[in-house]
Each structure stands twice: as structure tokens, then as C-alpha cells.
Amino acid sequence: MILSETLRVAVAALVTNKLRSMLTMLGIIIGIAAVITMVALGEGARRAIGDQLAGLGTNVISIRPGQAVQGGVASGNARLTMRDAEALAGRASEGSFALAPEMSGRYQVDDGVNNAEISVTGTWPNLFAIRSARPTGGRLFTYVEDEMHRRVAVLGSAVGSTLGLASSDVLLGETIYIRGVAFQVVGVLEAKGDGFGSTDENIYVPLGTAQHRLMGTDRLQTISIQAASATDLETLMQDVDRVIRRAHRLTPGETSDFTVQNQASLVAIVEDTARLLSFLLAGIAGISLLVGGIGIMNIMLVSVTERTREIGLRKALGAKPRDLLMQFLIESIVLCVLGGLFGMLLGFAASTAIGRLGGISTVISPESVLLAFGFAAGVGLFFGMWPARRAAALPPIEALRFE
Numbered sequence: 001m002i003l004s005e006t007l008r009v010a011v012a013a014l015v016t017n018k019l020r021s022m023l024t025m026l027g028i029i030i031g032i033a034a035v036i037t038m039v040a041l042g043e044g045a046r047r048a049i050g051d052q053l054a055g056l057g058t059n060v061i062s063i064r065p066g067q068a069v070q071g072g073v074a075s076g077n078a079r080l081t082m083r084d085a086e087a088l089a090g091r092a093s094e095g096s097f098a099l100a101p102e103m104s105g106r107y108q109v110d111d112g113v114n115n116a117e118i119s120v121t122g123t124w125p126n127l128f129a130i131r132s133a134r135p136t137g138g139r140l141f142t143y144v145e146d147e148m149h150r151r152v153a154v155l156g157s158a159v160g161s162t163l164g165l166a167s168s169d170v171l172l173g174e175t176i177y178i179r180g181v182a183f184q185v186v187g188v189l190e191a192k193g194d195g196f197g198s199t200d201e202n203i204y205v206p207l208g209t210a211q212h213r214l215m216g217t218d219r220l221q222t223i224s225i226q227a228a229s230a231t232d233l234e235t236l237m238q239d240v241d242r243v244i245r246r247a248h249r250l251t252p253g254e255t256s257d258f259t260v261q262n263q264a265s266l267v268a269i270v271e272d273t274a275r276l277l278s279f280l281l282a283g284i285a286g287i288s289l290l291v292g293g294i295g296i297m298n299i300m301l302v303s304v305t306e307r308t309r310e311i312g313l314r315k316a317l318g319a320k321p322r323d324l325l326m327q328f329l330i331e332s333i334v335l336c337v338l339g340g341l342f343g344m345l346l347g348f349a350a351s352t353a354i355g356r357l358g359g360i361s362t363v364i365s366p367e368s369v370l371l372a373f374g375f376a377a378g379v380g381l382f383f384g385m386w387p388a389r390r391a392a393a394l395p396p397i398e399a400l401r402f403e
Contacts, residue, residue, distance in 0.1 A: 007330055024296055030343070043368075060224055099126060100123050103220050120205060130224050141154060141205070153178070157200045172187070292379065296379070297383035300331065304328065
């Protein structure tokens with residue numbers, strides 16, 4: 001029997017039992033749709049996190065306090081102070097990198113009418129360049145204002161809405177009160193959206209002002225450093241480690257009481273984690289494909305039993321075992337391929353709906369579609385082989401006698 005005739009007979013057999021064929025395909029449809037949707041969610045999350053991390057700036061490393069260790073025992077949190085920032089600032093004077101220490105806290109802020117608890121960060125003007133933060137109105141504060149401890153503030157784009165106002169622009173040039181201390185608003189930053197490094201919900205004031213008028217401490221949460229280029233990062237990290245260890249009077253071999261983190265390594269860790277999560281989700285969804293394949297094998301075995309007399313008649317008329325093998329194998333593959341096509345459409349629809357209704361970023365990759373579709377065809381081939389071989393191996397005399 002030629003292939004086209006075998007295909008026609010196989011499809012006719014499936015069409016004869018439409019409802020059973022649809023129910024059989026259901027496991028494959030759900031499995032393919034689940035794989036595509038889960039991978040789309042994972043890939044979307046990976047890209048979204050990558051975009052958010054980019055908001056921290058390019059070629060940036062961060063220095064944060066770690067744990068102080070005495071005699072091999074952790075003895076509490078170590079300090080990162082202005083002394084450390086000043087030691088590094090001496091190195092930055094050559095112009096090879098930009099540096100911005102930060103101290104922050106949440107304080108009660110009011111504009112004379114409304115009030116809210118808002119995060120306030122004291123820093124140097126370099127931070128705005130490192131974070132690629134630009135003002136949409138007004139200006140940024142200067143180093144002169146920092147040295148003179150001027151009470152000026154730059155607002156994130158969402159600060160106004162936190163205070164119940166239409167926008168932060170309403171406060172430009174006005175006076176706000178942070179912890180009861182009056183500050184003049186000199187600038188408003190452009191919106192950057194939620195995520196790492198977002199400036200939208202923060203108020204920024206000169207570091208010297210924050211240190212002496214608000215927080216009363218020289219302890220820093222972090223020191224951000226931007227290298228001139230990506231090739232300088234490794235050398236810069238080693239230099240920073242050496243300078244801070246000397247400032248903290250750590251002996252060779254003694255554990256550092258601070259951490260130096262390269263943003264590129266952080267991005268790589270996040271991307272690897274998101275990719276692993278995508279594979280995990282796809283693996284879980286793939287279980288339904290396996291269940292669907294078992295369902296197809298079960299139905300094909302039932303089909304072989306139901307059509308035993310047909311098999312015996314065809315063999316008596318000259319059909320060869322390979323013809324019967326091909327017929328039942330094609331039926332199984334057609335079920336899986338059709339289920340794969342419907343599953344792809346359902347996966348596209350589900351990913352789009354989740355993205356729009358849930359506000360979640362989803363990215364459908366061609367690789368995931370091809371993988372899911374190929375897996376569906378493979379399931380049909382694998383789970384259809386046993387029923388097909390059973391049909392091909394039936395003796396014609398016994399098949400014709402079957403009731």
C-alpha cells in the first residue's frame with residue numbers, strides 16, 4: 001500500500017471517531033500549551049529582571065557591609081563608613097571611575113498639607129549619572145551644595161503621587177519637610193518604572209546634608225562605583241578590595257567584612273536562575289505530555305482490539321505487516337501533531353492573555369515552540385509504536401475469528 005493511501009485510511013479512521021480522537025488529543029493540547037506558556041513566562045521574567053538591573057547603570061560594582069568576624073565567629077554587622085568612601089574617592093580623582101556613597105532611611109515627609117513615609121537617600125551627584133537618572137524638570141544638586149550642607153532635594157517621579165498629588169512636578173520649587181527639616185525641591189527625575197535601581201519613589205538629598213541634618217551618622221548602606229569600561233571591572237574590583245581591606249585594617253587571610261559585587265555577575269546569576277526556573281516549569285508541564293502520550297497508547301490499543309477483524313480481513317486481502325504498522329503509527333502521529341497545533345494556538349492565546357490581564361511580561365521563543373511541537377511528534381511515534389506493532393503481528397486467521 002502506498003503512503004498516501006495509508007495516510008488516507010488512517011485519517012478516515014480518526015474522523016470516524018471524532019469525539020474519542022478529540023478527547024485523546026486533549027492531554028497533548030494541554031501539555032503543549034502549558035510548555036509554551038510556562039517558558040514564555042520564564043523568559044519574560046528573565047528579560048524583565050535584566051532590564052531592571054540595567055537601571056542600576058552599566059559597568060557598575062557595589063560595595064556593601066558584610067559581617068564582622070572575630071576569632072572565626074561572626075560578631076554582628078560590619079560598618080561601611082564615609083572613611084571608606086573617602087579612601088576610594090582618592091583613587092577616583094584620576095577620572096578612571098565615578099563613585100557615589102549612599103545612606104538612606106524612611107522618614108515622614110510632608111508638603112504642608114499631605115504627609116507620607118518615604119525613602120530618603122543621601123548621596124553625591126555622581127549617583128544620578130551612574131543610574132542614568134535625568135531630571136524632567138528643574139536640576140540636580142551639586143557638590144558645592146553637598147559641601148555646604150544645603151537643604152535641597154530631588155524627587156523621584158512617584159513621590160508626588162505618594163503624597164496624594166497629581167505629580168511630583170507640582171512640588172518643583174516648593175518646600176517639603178523631611179523629619180521636620182525644611183528642604184527646597186530643586187528637581188524632579190524622569191520615571192524609570194518599578195524594579196532594581198528605580199528612582200521613582202525616592203527623595204535624594206546631598207550626602208553631607210543627610211549626614212548632619214537628618215541621619216546623624218556616617219554609616220553607609222552601599223557605595224556604587226562605575227568603571228570607565230567593562231574591561232576595567234575586574235581590575236577595579238581588586239583595587240577596591242585592597243583599599244577597603246586596608247581601611248578596615250584587615251590582615252592577609254582574614255575574612256573581609258564587606259562584599260564587592262559586580263553587576264555583570266549579578267545579571268548572570270539572575271539570568272541563570274530564571275533560565276533554570278523556565279526549564280523547571282517546562283519540565284512540570286511536560287509531565288502532562290507524558291500523560292497524554294500514555295492516553296494515546298491506551299486508545300490505540302483499544303482501537304487495535306476493536307478493529308481486529310478489519311486487520312485480519314486486510315491481511316487476507318494481501319496487506320503486509322509493514323502496511324498495518326504504518327497505518328496505526330500514522331494515526332498516533334496525526335493525533336499528536338494535531339494536538340500539538342491546537343496546543344500551540346492555545347499556548348499563544350494563554351501567554352498573550354496572561355501578559356495583558358496580569359501585567360506580566362511574556363516572551364514566546366521560537367525554540368520553545370519547536371521543542372514542544374517536536375516533543376509532541378516524538379510522543380506520537382514512541383507511544384504509537386507498541387499498538388502498531390501489535391496490529392502488524394496479529395495472525396490473519398485468529399484476527400478473522402475474533403468476536
